Amino acid sequence: MKVILVVSDGSAERRRIADGLLRAGFAVCETHRGDLVPFAPTIDAVVGDPRICPSDLAPVVPIVRPLDLEQLLARVRHTLSETEQSAA
Numbered sequence: 001m002k003v004i005l006v007v008s009d010g011s012a013e014r015r016r017i018a019d020g021l022l023r024a025g026f027a028v029c030e031t032h033r034g035d036l037v038p039f040a041p042t043i044d045a046v047v048g049d050p051r052i053c054p055s056d057l058a059p060v061v062p063i064v065r066p067l068d069l070e071q072l073l074a075r076v077r078h079t080l081s082e083t084e085q086s087a088a
Contacts, residue, residue, distance in 0.1 A: 002080055003027045003041075005057065007034050007048030013067065017047060020069040021076070045079055047072065059083055 004026045008014040011032070018028045029038045034052040037043075043058045053060045059079050063072065 001025070001027050002044040003029065004076065005029045005031065005037065005040070005043045005046045005048075005054075007031055007046060007053045008063065009033070009049075009052070013063070016067070016069065017063070017072065020073060021047070024073050026076075044083070045076055047076060 004021050006014050006017050006021070006028060008017065009032050014030050014032065018030050021028045027040075029040050029043070031038055034048070034054045037054055037057065045058050046053045046055070046060045048060070048063055050060055050062045053062075059082075061072070061075050061079050
């Protein structure tokens, strides 16, 4: 199971994104600040505002507003696929 870190200072937005990722089959960690990263054995992607996301953990998938959850999920899947292909 892939682990996605959601970074957003808006709690409602963060919860909506996390719920969508969970329903799509991802494990999710959440934080409101990029410098407060919860412990996770592996973080496969980071979803959030690139200005506050830790880019040294995993590829960053930026949140585009207005939020389109289906589009965001497609971009997460695409980013994970690219990461897997480059590691092979």
